[in-house]
Structures are given as structure tokens and as C-alpha cells.
Amino acid sequence: MRGHSGSSIELKSEKIPLSLRIPTSDDILTVVAILSNKANSEFDKSISATPPDELEAIATKWTVVTDPPTYRNFLVLHNEEPIGIAGFGWIGPCTENQAADDLSRAGAAGVIIQPPARGKGLAYEALRLVFDYGFRELKFQEIRVGSHSGNVPMWMLMERKFGVETTKTPEVDRFGNDLLWTIQRTDYVLQS
Numbered sequence: 001m002r003g004h005s006g007s008s009i010e011l012k013s014e015k016i017p018l019s020l021r022i023p024t025s026d027d028i029l030t031v032v033a034i035l036s037n038k039a040n041s042e043f044d045k046s047i048s049a050t051p052p053d054e055l056e057a058i059a060t061k062w063t064v065v066t067d068p069p070t071y072r073n074f075l076v077l078h079n080e081e082p083i084g085i086a087g088f089g090w091i092g093p094c095t096e097n098q099a100a101d102d103l104s105r106a107g108a109a110g111v112i113i114q115p116p117a118r119g120k121g122l123a124y125e126a127l128r129l130v131f132d133y134g135f136r137e138l139k140f141q142e143i144r145v146g147s148h149s150g151n152v153p154m155w156m157l158m159e160r161k162f163g164v165e166t167t168k169t170p171e172v173d174r175f176g177n178d179l180l181w182t183i184q185r186t187d188y189v190l191q192s
């Protein structure tokens with residue numbers, strides 16, 4: 001697996017002054033501040049249970065773009081100001097028993113928007129850019145979004161704004177998520 005700095009990867013909204021870019025080493029403290037803000041991890045055990053020094057290691061890892069990708073996370077900027085994070089925390093085979101020569105891939109997507117920037121449609125636009133990127137550039141077969149059923153904003157975002165129906169999972173995942181949205185490549189309409 002190769003790794004390099006991802007500074008050339010930028011996703012730009014054509015509708016609003018919103019852009020997503022791979023964090024650089026200069027962004028590590030900004031990313032850590034977003035991840036360690038308790039208001040951002042109320043429903044996300046993957047972050048809230050992680051000690052601060054590990055958050056820095058995570059942020060540092062995100063500055064490196066691996067090929068083939070195993071994750072790809074972006075810093076979200078609105079009017080050039082960092083307001084959150086969006087991307088794929090996990091990228092891997094579509095099924096556990098997938099044949100080694102079957103290169104079809106799935107990605108687990110997520111988004112965090114800092115509290116002052118919420119409720120303005122910015123999470124929708126950021127996640128839409130991430131979905132488009134996953135299907136167009138990373139050629140995913142499937143994108144999954146997991147969340148906790150107490151997370152009403154995320155639920156509304158996925159169901160009302162993206163129009164994706166929830167699967168209530170009988171098995172809660174290791175991060176406490178009991179909701180799963182699955183978007184198939186064949187069902188997704190690229191927006192940009």
C-alpha cells in the first residue's frame with residue numbers, strides 16, 4: 001500500500017462556498033479540536049471513547065492518502081473557514097468473504113459539523129460531495145452510513161434530505177450505532 005500527502009484532492013461545491021480537502025500537517029490541531037468537541041461526539045462512541053493523544057494520531061493519519069484507499073477523510077471549509085469533517089472512515093471489500101480478485105469496494109461515510117455552523121444545510125452539501133466522490137472517483141459499489149437512533153439531525157439528514165430509507169439493525173455495531181443507511185451505486189444519482 002502506498003501513501004502520500006493528499007493536498008491535491010479537493011472537492012468543491014458548485015452551489016455554495018463550501019469545499020473539502022485532505023487535511024495537511026498544519027490542520028492537525030484543527031481536526032483534533034473538532035474531534036474532541038464533546039458536542040460532536042454525543043452519539044459517536046468511535047470518537048468519545050478515544051483519548052486525546054490517539055485523536056492526534058488519527059488526525060495525523062488522515063493527512064496521508066493511501067493507495068488503495070482504506071479511509072479518506074476531509075476537512076470541511078465554509079468561506080475558507082474549517083467547520084467540520086466529512087469522509088470515509090472505513091473503505092474495504094463489500095462483503096467479508098469477498099474473493100481476493102473481486103476489487104469492488106464499499107465505504108462507510110460520516111460527517112461532523114461544528115455546532116455554530118449546523119442547521120444551514122452544510123452537512124447535506126458536504127456529505128453529498130463525499131457520496132459523489134465515493135461513487136465517481138473511488139468507484140464504490142456501496143456507501144454505508146451508520147448512526148444512533150438518538151441522533152435526530154443525522155436521521156433527518158439521511159432520510160428527509162437524501163431520501164434514503166433507514167434499516168434499523170438488530171445488531172448494534174461496536175460504536176453503538178443501531179441505524180444503517182445503505183446506498184447502492186446503481187441507485188445513486190450523481191449531483192455534480
Ligand SMILES: CC(C)(COP(=O)(O)OP(=O)(O)OC[C@H]1O[C@@H](n2cnc3c(N)ncnc32)[C@H](O)[C@@H]1OP(=O)(O)O)[C@@H](O)C(=O)NCCC(=O)NCCS
Pocket residue numbers: 039040041043044109110111112113114117118119120121122123124125146147151152153154156157160161
Ligand atoms: C448530524 C449533523 C452533521 C447535521 O448537521 P446539520 O448542519 O444540522 O445538517 P443539515 O442542516 O444539512 O440537515 C439537518 C436536517 O435535520 C433537521 N434537524 C436537525 N435537528 C433536528 C431535530 N432535533 N429535529 C428534527 N429535525 C432536525 C434540520 O432541520 C435539517 O433538515 P431541513 O434542512 O430539512 O430543515 C450535526 O448535527 C453534527 O455534526 N452532529 C455531530 C456529529 C454526528 O453525530 N455526526 C453523525 C455521525 S455520522
